[in-house]
Structures are given as structure tokens and as C-alpha cells.
Amino acid sequence: MIATLGLAALWLAAALAALQLVGGALALRAPGNPLAAVVRPVAMVQGMLVALSMICLVIVFCQTDLSVELVAKNSHSAKPLLYKFAGSWGNHEGSMLLWVTIMAMAGGVVALVERRLPEPTILATLAAQSFVSLGFYAFLLFASNPFSRANPVPAEGQGLNPLLQDPGLAFHPPTLYIGYVGLSVAFSFAVGALLTRQVSPVFARAMRPWVLGAWIFLTLGITFGSYWAYYELGWGGWWFWDPVENASLMPWLAATALLHSVSVLAARNALRAWTVMLGVVAFSMSMVGTFLVRSGILTSVHAFAVDPTRGQFILALLAINIGAALTIFALRAATVTEGERFAINSREAALVFNNVMLTGTLGIVLIGTLYPLLAETLGAQVSVGPPYFNPATAIFVLPMLVVMAVGPLLRWRRDSLGRIGRMLLVPLVLTAAAVVVLARQGINLLPLLGLALAAGLAVAALMPLLGRRLRTVKLPLWGMVLAHFGIAVALAGMAGDSAFTTEKLVAARVGEKVEIGPWSLKFEKVEPIAGPNWTALQGTLKASYAGAAPIKLEPQSRAFWSPPQQTNESALATRWNGQLYAVLGEQAEDGRWQLRLWWKPFVTLIWLGGMLVALGGLLALLGRVASDIRRLVAVDKIAYRRMRQGR
Amino acid sequence: MSQPIKAKHQRLVLVLVALVALIAAALLAAWALRSQASFFYLPAEMAANPPEVGRAVRLGGMVEAGSIKREADGVTIRFVITDGKARVPVRFRGIVPDLFKEASGAVAEGKRGSDGVFVADNLLAKHDEKYVPREMKDMTAGQARERVEVTK
Numbered sequence: 001m002i003a004t005l006g007l008a009a010l011w012l013a014a015a016l017a018a019l020q021l022v023g024g025a026l027a028l029r030a031p032g033n034p035l036a037a038v039v040r041p042v043a044m045v046q047g048m049l050v051a052l053s054m055i056c057l058v059i060v061f062c063q064t065d066l067s068v069e070l071v072a073k074n075s076h077s078a079k080p081l082l083y084k085f086a087g088s089w090g091n092h093e094g095s096m097l098l099w100v101t102i103m104a105m106a107g108g109v110v111a112l113v114e115r116r117l118p119e120p121t122i123l124a125t126l127a128a129q130s131f132v133s134l135g136f137y138a139f140l141l142f143a144s145n146p147f148s149r150a151n152p153v154p155a156e157g158q159g160l161n162p163l164l165q166d167p168g169l170a171f172h173p174p175t176l177y178i179g180y181v182g183l184s185v186a187f188s189f190a191v192g193a194l195l196t197r198q199v200s201p202v203f204a205r206a207m208r209p210w211v212l213g214a215w216i217f218l219t220l221g222i223t224f225g226s227y228w229a230y231y232e233l234g235w236g237g238w239w240f241w242d243p244v245e246n247a248s249l250m251p252w253l254a255a256t257a258l259l260h261s262v263s264v265l266a267a268r269n270a271l272r273a274w275t276v277m278l279g280v281v282a283f284s285m286s287m288v289g290t291f292l293v294r295s296g297i298l299t300s301v302h303a304f305a306v307d308p309t310r311g312q313f314i315l316a317l318l319a320i321n322i323g324a325a326l327t328i329f330a331l332r333a334a335t336v337t338e339g340e341r342f343a344i345n346s347r348e349a350a351l352v353f354n355n356v357m358l359t360g361t362l363g364i365v366l367i368g369t370l371y372p373l374l375a376e377t378l379g380a381q382v383s384v385g386p387p388y389f390n391p392a393t394a395i396f397v398l399p400m401l402v403v404m405a406v407g408p409l410l411r412w413r414r415d416s417l418g419r420i421g422r423m424l425l426v427p428l429v430l431t432a433a434a435v436v437v438l439a440r441q442g443i444n445l446l447p448l449l450g451l452a453l454a455a456g457l458a459v460a461a462l463m464p465l466l467g468r469r470l471r472t473v474k475l476p477l478w479g480m481v482l483a484h485f486g487i488a489v490a491l492a493g494m495a496g497d498s499a500f501t502t503e504k505l506v507a508a509r510v511g512e513k514v515e516i517g518p519w520s521l522k523f524e525k526v527e528p529i530a531g532p533n534w535t536a537l538q539g540t541l542k543a544s545y546a547g548a549a550p551i552k553l554e555p556q557s558r559a560f561w562s563p564p565q566q567t568n569e570s571a572l573a574t575r576w577n578g579q580l581y582a583v584l585g586e587q588a589e590d591g592r593w594q595l596r597l598w599w600k601p602f603v604t605l606i607w608l609g610g611m612l613v614a615l616g617g618l619l620a621l622l623g624r625v626a627s628d629i630r631r632l633v634a635v636d637k638i639a640y641r642r643m644r645q646g647r
Numbered sequence: 648m649s650q651p652i653k654a655k656h657q658r659l660v661l662v663l664v665a666l667v668a669l670i671a672a673a674l675l676a677a678w679a680l681r682s683q684a685s686f687f688y689l690p691a692e693m694a695a696n697p698p699e700v701g702r703a704v705r706l707g708g709m710v711e712a713g714s715i716k717r718e719a720d721g722v723t724i725r726f727v728i729t730d731g732k733a734r735v736p737v738r739f740r741g742i743v744p745d746l747f748k749e750a751s752g753a754v755a756e757g758k759r760g761s762d763g764v765f766v767a768d769n770l771l772a773k774h775d776e777k778y779v780p781r782e783m784k785d786m787t788a789g790q791a792r793e794r795v796e797v798t799k
Contacts, residue, residue: 234742274661338658352661356668363672371680381687383705383756388683392675505741507721568742585722585742592721596742 003068006056007147010097013049013104014137016042017130020107024127028120028195036123040111043126046133047108054101057146061088066157069150070094076159078533086170087160092294092310093146095173099290100136102174102181106210107133110185115632117206118198125192131324132184135317143313162534162560162567168228176221176248180286182214183255190279191325194332199272204265207279209624211262215255216617222248223610234568234583236503236598238606239494241389246369247289250362254282257358260351268412270339270348274355280325285362287318292369343414350407357400364392394446401453401491404484405460423463431456443499450495457488475623483616490609496602507592517599518546519580521553526584526593534560536569539584539593543573555584579603685756693759694733700761706735707754715749728755728765739767 020042027036060068062084064077074091075084083090089098107129114122140146189207193199225248230238239245258278264271295311342348368384375382405427409420434452443451461484465473504516514521524540536558542550555571573580578601585594685703698704706728714727723740726749737755747753747770757767 271661274665341657352664356665359665360668360672363669364676367673367676368680371676371684375684382684383687384680384684385703387685387703388679392679395675396672505722583742588717588721590721594722594742 002056002059002063003065003147003149006053006060007145009049009053009056010137010140010147013046013053013100014134014141016046016049017104017133017137020046020130021127021134024123024130027123028127031120036119039123039126043104043111043130044108046130047105050097050101050104054097057094057097058085058088060147061085061094064157066155067149067153068146069148070146072150072154072157074158074160076157076533079160079165080532082167082170083160083165087164089173089177090160090164090169093140093144095177096136096140096144096294097146098174098177099181100133100140102178103129103133103136103184106181106185107188110188110210114206116202117192118196121192121196121198121203123192124195125188128188128191128195129184132188132321135320139310139313139317143310159533159560162558162565165533165560166228166232168224168232172221172225172228175217175224179214179216179218179221179255180251180289182210182217183251183283183286185210186214186255186258186279187283187325190276191328194276194328194336197332197335199265199276199336201266201269204262204275205624205628208259208262208266209621209628211255211259211282212617212621212624215252215259216614216621218248218252218255219610219614219617222252223607223614226610227607231570231572231581232567234570236501236570236581236583236596236600238497238603241368241384241386243369244293246365247292250365250369251282251285251289253358253362253365254278254285257355257362258282260358261355264348264351265339268340268342268348270342271352271355272339273333273336276333276336277329278355280322280329281362284318284322284325285366287314287321288366291315291318340413342412345410345415345417347407347410347412347415350403350410353403354400354407357396357403360396361393361400364396365389368392390446394449398449398453401457401487404487405457408464408480408484409460423466424460427456427460427463430459438499447495447499450491451499454488454492454495457491458485461485461488475626476620479616479618479620479623481616482619483613486609486612486614486616488609489605489612490607493602493605493607493609496605497600500601501603502599504595504597506595506597507588508595509592514595514597516580516597517601519597519599520544521582521597522550523593523595526587529556531558534558537584539582539595541571541582541595543580543582545573545575545580553580553582555582557584557586574604577601687754690728690730690735691732693735693765698759701758703756703758705754705756706737706765706767708735708752710747710749710751710753712750725764728753735765736763737765737767739770741768741770744770 020039023035023039023042027033027039057070061071061075062081064071064075064079064084066072070091070093074094075087079087088094107126110122110129111126114125117125186207189203189210193203222245225245226238229240229245230236258275258281261271261275261278265275291311291314294314368388371384372382406417406420406424409423431452434455435448438448438451461481464477464481502517504514506514508514508523510523510525512523514523521544522542524542526537526539529536529538536556538554538556541553541555543553544550551573553571553573556569558567558569559565560567568583568585571582573582578599581598581600583596585596587593683703685705686698687705687707688698690706690708693706708728708730711727711729711734714725716725717723718725722742723738724743725736725738727734727736729735737757738760739755739757754771755765755767756769756771757765760766
């Protein structure tokens with residue numbers, strides 16, 4: 001019953017998306033067409049209907065309604081409720097429904113609140129949004145129906161992959177999807193602005209909250225996903241340059257570039273065509289990411305809802321959407337007139353540099369991710385890993401970070417480096433001192449540069465606040481300062497992890513002592529324990545940091561029975577200056593247990609930095625939205641006063 | 648150049664800068680991929696045409712039945728990866744994946760040592776029921792038969 005309702009809501013939403021597209025297109029061709037009035041309400045209702053459909057799917061999963069094939073294949077009645085709930089998007093069909101839900105709801109919100117842009121531009125934007133949505137509706141309804149029925153109805157479900165049975169599943173995929181799909185709004189705005197020749201600062205201000213919002217969620221999603229993989233996969237690493245990770249990094253890089261170029265367009269009316277192009281590229285990267293993740297065309301350790309046959313469908317959607325957008329761009333780019341000019345010593349120029357470097361990094365990651373596919377068509381099987389990605393991306397990222405320290409201090413339009421030279425003395429000296437100190441300790445080049453830059457950057461990031469009365473500093477500036485500072489913190493964590501981590505792999509008897517870095521551990525016992533849908537061998541270690549009171553660590557080796565699978569649950573001891581990470585391996589014939597231990601100084605800074613970056617984005621978003629609301633209220637007041645005066 | 652550049656030229660300059668950076672990225676990527684991409688070998692390929700010592704490659708095949716031996720330190724294992732035509736001895740130090748076992752498929756990431764032993768830094772085994780390392784899917788019919796025989 002609920003499943004039927006969900007499917008009906010989905011079909012209706014798809015029909016409304018078609019109406020939205022046709023209505024928008026007709027209204028654009030013939031101004032004054034009565035259909036124009038329909039487009040906004042349709043977009044809002046479409047958003048509500050598809051949300052209803054998603055709610056139905058969640059209910060079906062929570063009830064473990066095994067007559068629905070998707071539930072039977074991916075859930076189990078004995079699974080904890082949280083994972084039943086989150087499991088509704090831990091599979092291909094459910095995740096695609098989540099995608100469309102977010103997309104349609106975002107369209108509905110645009111229809112509801114966006115009043116600044118000329119009406120034709122909004123119509124074109126909503127039409128573009130429904131064009132993209134329609135493709136995904138077709139995909140859901142014809143190729144991956146989440147509500148299709150199981151026949152015969154099985155007695156029990158097949159369960160959820162144990163690696164996914166973690167609270168992370170409830171947050172990570174939706175966060176990342178909101179980020180991916182938020183970029184679809186930027187895409188639609190870009191297409192709408194191109195179609196109606198309205199690439200202007202107003203357009204940039206309308207688009208900016210969406211870019212910011214998407215970027216915040218992407219940042220959170222990546223940060224969280226990295227930590228999840230770090231503790232769940234038990235390899236002690238936080239980033240593997242795996243295709244699925246790259247799939248989330250590429251939209252983030254494009255969105256970061258877009259965020260900065262949108263600011264230039266909004267403030268200075270420059271970089272017009274470039275901003276529009278980035279809007280198209282950013283969402284294209286989201287779709288490329290979805291394609292890579294969903295199709296399983298590349299081997300990944302994180303891909304769980306994979307179905308190669310459906311990859312072709314997404315590839316077709318990708319080709320149609322990107323192809324259409326680029327065609328429109330090619331046809332209209334010449335009509336986008338040149339923006340305001342600026343000197344090479346100006347904030348604009350620094351932001352252009354940032355954009356070019358980010359795009360270069362994006363290119364490096366994209367090529368490295370797709371190269372195995374290319375090589376395969378040439379008959380060679382190849383995998384590309386850190387030895388490629390680390391140095392190749394560093395060549396673009398490190399100069400960008402240097403400019404990031406300088407850029408926010410420069411004035412718009414024209415400035416002289418002499419003016420800010422003295423300010424930069426402190427971070428410069430700090431960086432140089434760090435290089436000297438670290439080089440003496442014989443640290444590798446990349447971590448050394450990373451740590452030294454992080455030191456200088458952390459100081460430089462705060463400098464835009466110098467000489468200002470802190471109480472009068474606007475929220476977007478706080479946001480920028482915090483986000484840049486967060487980058488420095490994360491960079492320190494990444495470089496610190498690769499510079500200072502010590503690893504130990506031992507076979508130890510119960511009762512033995514193990515030393516690692518400043519820690520000394522006592523291996524107390526191994527005992528069997530049982531969870532709701534698993535049993536485990538749990539080791540107990542008493543870990544003491546430099547003689548302090550011991551902390552108990554309990555790494556487990558878990559055996560799930562539905563589906564039958566083993567996982568290693570690592571155990572972490574977190575201190576302010578790092579993390580101790582322990583994994584329990586198997587028992588050898590002679591009774592010794594394998595233990596793998598890492599002491600990772602400052603590794604937590606990586607995720608702390610990521611959170612700071614996201615928080616900075618949030619402050620900027622709040623500041624922008626608040627001033628938008630103030631402006632709307634002011635405009636309303638003026639209109640009201642004029643009306644009262646009888647004009 | 649502290650003077651604002653002439654109107655017509657600025658866009659051109661920007662486009663050129665972007666193009667140069669992107670081409671640089673592509674060239675850099677191409678160059679780095681040539682030296683850093685790690686190729687996949689089957690044991691027979693490794694025997695016929697061994698990669699340079701010390702170059703990162705991956706080796707995939709079946710773990711030969713009865714070949715897993717643990718060394719005295721308790722954390723190093725030795726085993727043989729085979730495809731029915733050739734056998735490559737492998738040494739691995741670390742915690743093996745849960746589903747790594749004899750007579751099933753595995754991919755070893757690592758380097759060939761000068762003594763001919765493949766030193767693995769990482770082992771990939773079946774991840775769950777359905778997961779097969781991608782390269783293993785493309786094994787030829789003969790190799791697949793071999794796999795079935797070994798598994799019995």
C-alpha cells in the first residue's frame with residue numbers, strides 16, 4: 001500500500017517535471033503565455049510529491065516490508081532500526097531516489113523564494129532544472145524502480161553489507177548528495193542566465209547561496225566520509241585516492257573555484273563567462289562522480305550500491321546534460337560581454353590564480369581517475385594511486401595556498417604588493433623557520449612544505465581581521481577567515497600525519513607489552529562477544545601515554561551472519577595531540593595474535609580543519625542570506641509606503 | 648604591470664592563462680602517469696615479461712592451495728600466486744584481509760624484489776560474496792577452469 005503510494009507520487013512528480021519543462025519553454029518563446037504562471041507552483045508541488053515518495057520508501061524500509069524487492073535484497077528484520085532507516089539509501093535505487101528528491105526540493109525552494117532575477121531567467125532556470133530532473137525520473141521509473149515488488153515474497157531479507165552498518169551511513173550519503181545536487185541549482189541558474197542573456201552581478205548573488213550551501217555540504221560529506229573510511233576500513237589511512245573519493249573531490253574542487261569566481265562576479269562584475277562555465281563544470285563533475293560510483297566501472301573499496309548495466313543510463317544522461325549545456329554555452333558565450341577590468345596586483349587577479357590552480361588540480365584528478373578506463377580500452381590494466389596523485393596535485397595546490405595567504409589582503413581592482421609586504425613578513429618568517437627546523441629532522445619534501453606552509457597560512461589567514469573592530473566585522477568576512485584558517489589546520493594535519501606517523505605490526509601473546517611512540521600498551525585478553533547481528537572476538541589493550549593513567553582499547557574482529565562477512569573494527573584513543581589506532585588481526589598457530597598499531601600525531605587536525613572550513617562556509621551563507629532578507633524587507637517597505645501615498 | 652590592461656586584451660590574457668595552466672596540467676598528468684601508473688600482471692605475464700625491480704605493479708591470480716606459510720615473526724606470510732601457467736612467490740607483512748585464503752582469488756599490490764619474490768604492501772581479496780577483483784573477471788576461459796579445479 002505504502003509502496004504503491006510512493007510509486008504513484010513518483011510518477012506524478014515526473015509528470016509535473018515534464019509540465020514544468022514544457023511550460024517554462026513555451027513561456028520563454030512567447031512572453032505573456034499563461035503557462036508562465038504555472039511553472040513556479042508546479043516546481044513546488046513536484047518537490048513535495050517526490051519528498052512524499054522518499055518518505056514512503058523510508059517507511060517501507062523501517063517496516064521491513066519484504067514484498068518490496070529492494071527491501072528484500074538490502075534489509076533484514078533483525079537489523080537495528082537506525083540501519084533499516086539509513087539502509088533505504090544505502091543501495092542503488094534508494095540512493096537515486098534520494099538524489100531526485102533533493103533535486104526537486106531544491107527546485108521547489110528556488111521557485112518559492114527567488115524574486116530578484118527577471119522572471120524569464122527564473123522560468124529558464126526552472127525549466128533547466130526540470131530537464132535535468134526528468135532524465136533522473138526516467139532512470140528511476142524505467143531502469144531502477146525502488147518500489148518494484150518481489151515475487152514470491154521471501155521469508156527474510158538478505159541484509160545490508162556490514163561495512164555499511166555504522167551510524168555514518170545515516171549522515172554521509174545524504175550530506176554528499178545534498179552537495180552534489182545543490183550544484184544542479186547552480187547549473188540551472190547558469191543555463192537560465194545564458195538562455196536569457198542575464199549574466200550579471202544580480203545573477204551571481206542569486207546563485208551564490210546555492211553554491212555556498214552545496215559547497216558546505218560537500219565539505220562536510222568529504223570530511224565525514226574520510227573519517228568514516230579511516231576508522232571503518234582499518235588500514236590507518238584517511239585518503240586513498242580511490243575513484244569514489246575522487247568522485248567527491250572533483251565536484252568540491254569545481255565548487256570551490258565557482259564559489260570564488262561567483263564572488264568576483266557579484267562584487268566586481270568580472271569573470272562572467274568563466275563563472276557560467278564553472279557552473280556547468282561543477283554539476284558535470286557531480287554527474288561524473290555519480291556515474292563512477294554507481295556504475296562500478298572502476299574498482300573501489302567504498303562503492304556499495306553498484307550496478308554496471310545502469311552505468312550506461314547515467315552515462316547517457318551525463319552526455320545529454322553536459323552536451324546541451326555546452327552547446328548553449330558555445331552559442332551564447334559570445335553574447336556575454338566582457339566584465340570589468342583589473343590589474344595584476346588585485347584581489348581579482350589572486351582569485352583568477354586560485355581558479356586556474358583549482359581547475360588544474362581538478363584536471364590532474366580527473367585524468368588520473370579516468371586513465372585506468374582509457375588504458376583498458378588500449379588493452380592494459382592499470383591502477384593509479386598516491387605516487388601519481390600526491391606530487392601531481394601538490395604542484396598546483398602548493399602555489400595556490402601561497403596565493404591564498406596573500407589574496408584576501410589585496411584590494412579589489414588595483415593594489416600594490418608593497419602595501420601588504422610588511423604584513424606578510426610574519427607568516428613568511430614563520431614559514432622559513434619551519435622549513436629550517438623540519439629539514440633538520442629529515443622530513444620528506446612534501447610533508448615538510450605542507451607543515452611549513454600551514455604555519456605561515458594559519459597566521460596569514462587571520463590577517464584580514466587586522467586593524468578592524470572585531471564587533472563590526474561582517475559575517476561573510478568571518479566566514480572567509482575561518483575557512484582559510486581551516487584549510488591551514490587541515491593541511492597541518494595531513495602533512496603531520498605523513499611526517500610523524502609511526503606504525504607497528506607485531507604478533508603478541510596475551511599479557512605481553514608493546515611500545516609504540518610515547519605509548520606503552522598491555523595486551524590484556526581476547527574474548528568472544530555478541531552483538532545484535534554479529535559475533536566478534538574482542539581484544540582488550542590498556543594503553544598508557546607517557547606513564548599516564550591507561551585507556552582501554554577494544555579492537556574487534558566481527559563476523560556478521562547476514563550477509564556472512566568479516567570486518568575489523570579498529571579502536572581509537574584520541575588525545576589533543578593525536579590518535580592511537582589499533583587493529584586486531586588473526587591468531588597464529590602458536591597462539592600469538594596479530595596487532596597492528598599506529599601512533600598518528602595531529603591526525604585529527606585533518607577533520608577539525610574540514611569542520612572549520614564548513615563552519616566558515618556556514619557563517620558566510622548566514623551573512624549573505626541575512627543581508628538578502630534585509631534588502632527584501634527594505635524593498636517591501638518602500639513599495640508599501642509608495643502604495644500608501646497613492647502612487 | 649600595475650596599469651590595467653587594455654579592454655580587448657584582458658579577456659584574451661585570461662583565456663590564455665587558463666589554457667596554459669590546463670595544458671600544463673594535462674602534460675604533467677601524462678608524464679606522471681607514464682612513470683607512476685601501476686600495471687596489472689597475471690603470473691604468466693610476470694614470468695614471461697617481468698617488470699623492473701622496484702616498480703609498483705599489481706599481481707593477480709589464485710592463491711595456490713597449501714602455499715601459505717607464516718614466518719617466525721608471526722606477521723609475515725609467504726604464499727604463491729598462480730594462474731595455472733606460472734607461479735610467483737609472494738611475501739606480505741601485515742594483517743591479511745578477512746577473506747584472503749588458499750584456493751581463492753587475490754590481488755597483491757607491491758614490487759618485484761631482485762630475488763624474484765614479489766613483496767606485497769597490500770592484499771586485496773574478495774570483499775564480500777559478490778566482489779571479485781575486477782581484473783579477475785577478465786581471466787580467460789582456461790584460467791577460469793584452472794580456478795575451478797584449484798578450488799575443488
